[in-house]
Amino acid sequence: MNLADALMSLNPAQREAVTAPAGHVLVLAGAGSGKTRVLVHRIAYLADVEKVDPWRVLAVTFTNKAASEMRARAGTLLGQAERGLWAGTFHGICHRMLRQHAPHAQLPRNFQVLDQDDQLRLVKRVMREMGLSDEDLPHRDAAWFINSSKDEGRRPEVLDAQGQPRRRLQIEIYQAYEKLTRLLGVVDFAEILLRTQEMLLTQREILGHYQRRFAHLLVDEFQDTNAVQYAFVRVLAGEHAQVFAVGDDDQSIYGWRGAKVENVQAFTRDFPKVRTVRLEQNYRSTGTILAAANAVIACNSERLGKNLWTDDKAGALIEIFSGYNEVDEARYVVGRIKASMEADRRPSESAVLYRSNALSRLIEENLIAQRIPYRVYGGLRFFERAEIKDALAYLRLANSPNDDASFERIVNTPPRGIGEQTMQAVRQHANAHSLSLWQSATSASLAAKMTGRARNALTAFAGILQDIRARLEGATLSDAAEHAITLSGLRAFYEASSDSKAESRVENLDQLISAAGSYVFNDEDVAAGLNELESFLANAALEAGDGEADAWEDCVQLMTLHSAKGLEFACVYIIGLEDGLFPSGRSIDDPARLEEERRLMYVGITRARQELLLSFAESRRIHGQEHFAVPSRFLKEIPAELVREIRPRLNVSRGFTPAPRAPRMQLEEPQTLFKLGQSVKHASFGRGVLVSAMGSGENTKLLVNFETVGPKLLMANVAKLEAAA
DNA sequence: CGCCGCAGGCTTTTT
DNA sequence: GCCTGCGGCG
Numbered sequence: 001m002n003l004a005d006a007l008m009s010l011n012p013a014q015r016e017a018v019t020a021p022a023g024h025v026l027v028l029a030g031a032g033s034g035k036t037r038v039l040v041h042r043i044a045y046l047a048d049v050e051k052v053d054p055w056r057v058l059a060v061t062f063t064n065k066a067a068s069e070m071r072a073r074a075g076t077l078l079g080q081a082e083r084g085l086w087a088g089t090f091h092g093i094c095h096r097m098l099r100q101h102a103p104h105a106q107l108p109r110n111f112q113v114l115d116q117d118d119q120l121r122l123v124k125r126v127m128r129e130m131g132l133s134d135e136d137l138p139h140r141d142a143a144w145f146i147n148s149s150k151d152e153g154r155r156p157e158v159l160d161a162q163g164q165p166r167r168r169l170q171i172e173i174y175q176a177y178e179k180l181t182r183l184l185g186v187v188d189f190a191e192i193l194l195r196t197q198e199m200l201l202t203q204r205e206i207l208g209h210y211q212r213r214f215a216h217l218l219v220d221e222f223q224d225t226n227a228v229q230y231a232f233v234r235v236l237a238g239e240h241a242q243v244f245a246v247g248d249d250d251q252s253i254y255g256w257r258g259a260k261v262e263n264v265q266a267f268t269r270d271f272p273k274v275r276t277v278r279l280e281q282n283y284r285s286t287g288t289i290l291a292a293a294n295a296v297i298a299c300n301s302e303r304l305g306k307n308l309w310t311d312d313k314a315g316a317l318i319e320i321f322s323g324y325n326e327v328d329e330a331r332y333v334v335g336r337i338k339a340s341m342e343a344d345r346r347p348s349e350s351a352v353l354y355r356s357n358a359l360s361r362l363i364e365e366n367l368i369a370q371r372i373p374y375r376v377y378g379g380l381r382f383f384e385r386a387e388i389k390d391a392l393a394y395l396r397l398a399n400s401p402n403d404d405a406s407f408e409r410i411v412n413t414p415p416r417g418i419g420e421q422t423m424q425a426v427r428q429h430a431n432a433h434s435l436s437l438w439q440s441a442t443s444a445s446l447a448a449k450m451t452g453r454a455r456n457a458l459t460a461f462a463g464i465l466q467d468i469r470a471r472l473e474g475a476t477l478s479d480a481a482e483h484a485i486t487l488s489g490l491r492a493f494y495e496a497s498s499d500s501k502a503e504s505r506v507e508n509l510d511q512l513i514s515a516a517g518s519y520v521f522n523d524e525d526v527a528a529g530l531n532e533l534e535s536f537l538a539n540a541a542l543e544a545g546d547g548e549a550d551a552w553e554d555c556v557q558l559m560t561l562h563s564a565k566g567l568e569f570a571c572v573y574i575i576g577l578e579d580g581l582f583p584s585g586r587s588i589d590d591p592a593r594l595e596e597e598r599r600l601m602y603v604g605i606t607r608a609r610q611e612l613l614l615s616f617a618e619s620r621r622i623h624g625q626e627h628f629a630v631p632s633r634f635l636k637e638i639p640a641e642l643v644r645e646i647r648p649r650l651n652v653s654r655g656f657t658p659a660p661r662a663p664r665m666q667l668e669e670p671q672t673l674f675k676l677g678q679s680v681k682h683a684s685f686g687r688g689v690l691v692s693a694m695g696s697g698e699n700t701k702l703l704v705n706f707e708t709v710g711p712k713l714l715m716a717n718v719a720k721l722e723a724a725a
Numbered sequence: 726c727g728c729c730g731c732a733g734g735c736t737t738t739t740t
Numbered sequence: 741g742c743c744t745g746c747g748g749c750g
Contacts (some may be wrong), residue, residue: 039734061739062740063739064739064740089739089740090739091740092740113740115740116732116738116740138734189740190740193740221739224739254729254737254738254739255738256737257738257739312731355736355737356736357736357737358735378737378738391739412726415726417726417727418728419727422726423728453726468738490733541740544740560734560736560737560738561737562737562738563737563739581736582736584737585736623734623735662729707734
């Protein structure tokens with residue numbers, strides 16, 4: 001593609017950003033304003049006009065998906081020249097730097113990356129060794145503390161307990177955890193960043209090397225950077241590199257994970273002469289949707305200020321549905337999706353968004369009942385699945401026998417009679433003689449102390465591993481995976497299992513074999529001294545893969561509001577809009593956190609291109625308990641003229657609901673009320689007369705005397721009654 | 726050792 | 741309502 005043509009296709013603000021002269025640039029890019037486009041064009045512009053070798057450009061994103069999209073789009077603009085461009089996630093880039101300079105970061109050459117689950121296991125182990133249980137401090141809290149400290153760039157030594165016993169405990173666990181991870185030579189996600197940063201600060205030659213190389217740093221989603229990531233950009237930029245930061249303070253929704261919106265402002269302060277460009281023209285949503293988004297986000301006080309506008313026409317009104325309960329809500333939403341499909345919309349054009357994963361269940365049930373294909377995002381990704389990690393652990397242990405974490409993971413998976421008792425002995429023997437678990441388990445001196453049964457079990461396990469190892473030599477990656485899965489007994493174990501999930505586990509294991517077969521061994525890992533298997537294993541944690549192993553299908557999309565960021569859909573349904581749920585009850589009392597929730601709402605609204613439906617339920621079962629809720633405050637922040645409110649057809653009148661709650665929303669549509677003695681129609685029972693009503697709210701039951709089937713007791717919110725003449 | 730049953734717990738999660 | 745962790749029993 002011709003760059004001039006490409007530049008002409010940009011709007012003035014986009015063009016200003018893309019063609020900005022030498023210096024730092026901050027692009028405040030509103031939702032749907034073409035920020036990826038700007039980033040990609042900037043890379044092309046630098047190459048084409050400024051004659052910057054793409055090799056000297058580093059583009060940083062947060063997700064692998066965004067990184068590969070950027071690479072692909074830069075490729076279409078640049079052609080061959082795109083090769084050499086370093087585009088990746090913060091973690092991917094730092095990981096690569098650590099691999100390259102492992103010894104300078106005090107890491108073994110084939111150090112391992114711990115994912116969340118691995119980390120938690122290690123925290124548990126550390127706490128167990130300290131004599132602490134989950135009751136002293138929940139394991140999750142301890143892991144959380146460690147991660148947020150690292151995100152802030154803090155090592156345990158610089159932390160102060162501030163006289164708080166709980167905090168002291170957290171610091172002690174962090175300290176012990178750190179000691180253990182260094183001993184094992186493993187790094188968690190936060191450590192990848194922090195360790196890289198520390199390496200750059202202490203190893204001047206390495207820093208100089210990268211500073212000389214990178215003339216341009218482009219950072220996507222700048223509002224999501226945490227303290228360490230910001231410091232990384234700063235130190236890498238040094239005095240000479242130009243930083244092109246793109247972000248939207250209104251879409252900062254990861255504050256709870258250490259992201260600092262303040263970095264956006266800090267950028268203009270810490271870097272000299274920053275040129276700020278605002279992208280405010282939105283190319284995604286209708287005027288109505290945009291107006292709603294603007295109105296909601298305007299309720300936040302901490303903003304850099306931006307107002308989205310569009311050339312698009314107003315479009316349909318936003319619908320607000322108020323259901324009696326979650327069942328009602330789900331039925332309505334799925335009904336609407338079905339109707340839109342009947343109007344020739346593809347399933348994948350609709351997305352149901354929610355604040356918390358638990359809300360997907362009922363929607364799923366209804367979609368299944370309606371035979372609508374759907375896909376739930378989130379949950380475990382491919383390489384996070386237990387069976388996959390088990391198989392990888394066999395490969396790891398076969399490749400490096402002294403990998404204790406892998407040993408612990410699979411020594412008794414599938415069950416082979418090596419229990420806690422035996423493992424205690426193995427660990428103790430290892431500790432006493434400074435051996436790895438593998439060395440300990442296979443040592444003759446330990447065997448001598450063991451009972452026959454335990455000894456046999458350990459010998460059998462060792463035999464399996466040796467078998468796998470023997471077949472590693474010269475085998476393709478997929479053969480190696482195949483052997484690990486088969487010889488370990490994992491496949492046989494799941495095939496024999498009657499568990500409902502076992503079948504999909506076997507499928508996943510097969511998927512692993514094909515994933516191994518299509519793995520591309522990269523030059524950097526060769527240069528870092530890894531063999532193909534090590535390279536494959538190293539990348540598994542970092543690129544955990546997609547939520548589903550299946551190929552993309554034309555499905556209704558279900559996901560949390562968080563994971564919807566960056567995506568767009570023709571029709572968006574945001575459910576569970578109740579105070580306490582969204583905004584989350586945990587954020588409601590804290591103004592700063594409430595603003596983050598509001599930004600989440602803003603993100604949700606701006607995902608919609610054409611249609612937006614917001615729904616809440618007056619009562620909802622949460623954790624098995626009935627809760628009555630007030631509609632989300634965010635609903636009231638949307639101007640009434642943009643909204644059409646919908647109530648279910650059947651509304652129980654005051655006549656037989658003893659204590660109706662005051663309606664919070666002004667209802668524009670007339671309610672259809674049923675009176676005692678009225679003729680009604682039911683989908684399957686036909687005509688009848690409403691005889692009596694009992695109970696209240698969600699539990700309201702109606703007694704209807706049907707002409708054909710006689711009297712029936714119906715749940716008011718389930719039976720779709722219509723008034724009959 | 727390993728299975729089963731019960732009690733308690735619980736946002737969001739790019740990497 | 742569903743997953744996790746622990747305690748008891750076969």
